[in-house]
Amino acid sequence: MGPYFNFFLFALILLVLGVALIGINLILGLRRYHSEKLIPYECGLDPSGDARIPFRVRFYLIAVIFLVFDVEIIFLYPWAVIFEELGWFGFVEISVFVVMLLIAYIYAWSEGALKWE
């Protein structure tokens, strides 16, 4: 019965709550289907074409930059916890690490990866 068990127990109870609410709704709710009602919503007109339209490649670019930064920050968390023991040594080492990432960040900015027009 460690803390991790309690954590997943709480998640399980939430899941049960969600399923139970949907279940009650399916029992109590009305059911009057006809084919027109089941058409996906698009301003009252019949939907034209596929809903999964092509989208901008910029979204992928943001995701890739996010990946780099997120890994960096997860790497910084253990450093922050033991910062006091490391002292100046840790400070300088992590500065080198972050400055290298900052160069990449400035490069991405100057290439227009963060511009969204």
Add this chain to the structure above:
Amino acid sequence: MDKLIFTVIAAVILLVIALLHVAYLTYAERKIIARMQQRLGPNRVGPRGLLQPIADMLKLLTKEDIVPYGVDKPIFYIAPLISLVCAGTGVALIPLWEKFVLSNINVGLLFILALSSLSAYGVILSGWASNSRYAFLGGLRASAQVISYEIAMSLALLSVVLMAGSLNLIDIVKAQISSPYKIYLIPQIIAFFVFIISAIAECNRVPFDLPEAETELVAGYFVEYSAMRFSIFYLAEYFGMVVMSALAVTCFLGGWVGPFEVPYIPFFWFLIKLYFILFVYIWVRATLPRYRYDQLMGLGWKVLIPIGIVNLFLTAFLKLIV
């Protein structure tokens, strides 16, 4: 066996407390916004409309559940549940009081960050699964927004971890009490603002509610959902607000500790601070207009992240000198 039953009871009590807060947050939001706009707000069901959330819940339970054709059924069904579980489980990690925390994990802060990242899945999957252009565009926008502000939020919390030297939320509160200013709000005021702005964006709230912008995307990623599945998305959104505010209280405002002891009500100070932060959420919603999408991404990437990094190094530097 006894211990298991005790844990289950504690978990259910915590969930009921959280659900009451979520339900009455919707009421408080409607009432406060109404007052700010010179309206009355809900005032028919019960005294001063206090039974309104219960009436809403009962009404939503009897609504018709429509699954449009062309949806990706398994994903369509599980997306709301993913949202709810990821948004709500954070409650288990927040220490309401020194002796009342359901799961006192050593890396509690990391778990909350992980959960808030995972809740993006509910949004993306529902946008993809419901066969609708509005939902698809809303899901795309939401995913880009959530991952962008995730970084700024982690950076803001990183300075707090640096000052406290621990990822355990109880240890963070204790470190705050023994620090010279008692709370981290004063030395970490920049991180606090970065955190609040990114938390509002993470929860897709006004002024960053681009994913569900009513005027252009009608409701964004959950436009095709109806009845209880729809309300589970709303439940998840408000759960997210409560968890984020509770995290802000724990990391910046000193958790359960107040200027003086209040007898018999151990959660008193925690709840007062929580309500204050939630009020700020609603206040911001009533005050500010919606951002444009390029402004939103610009604010996240070009303003908040550099500020977060500078603040982190300033904190580290000052900690070494002092």
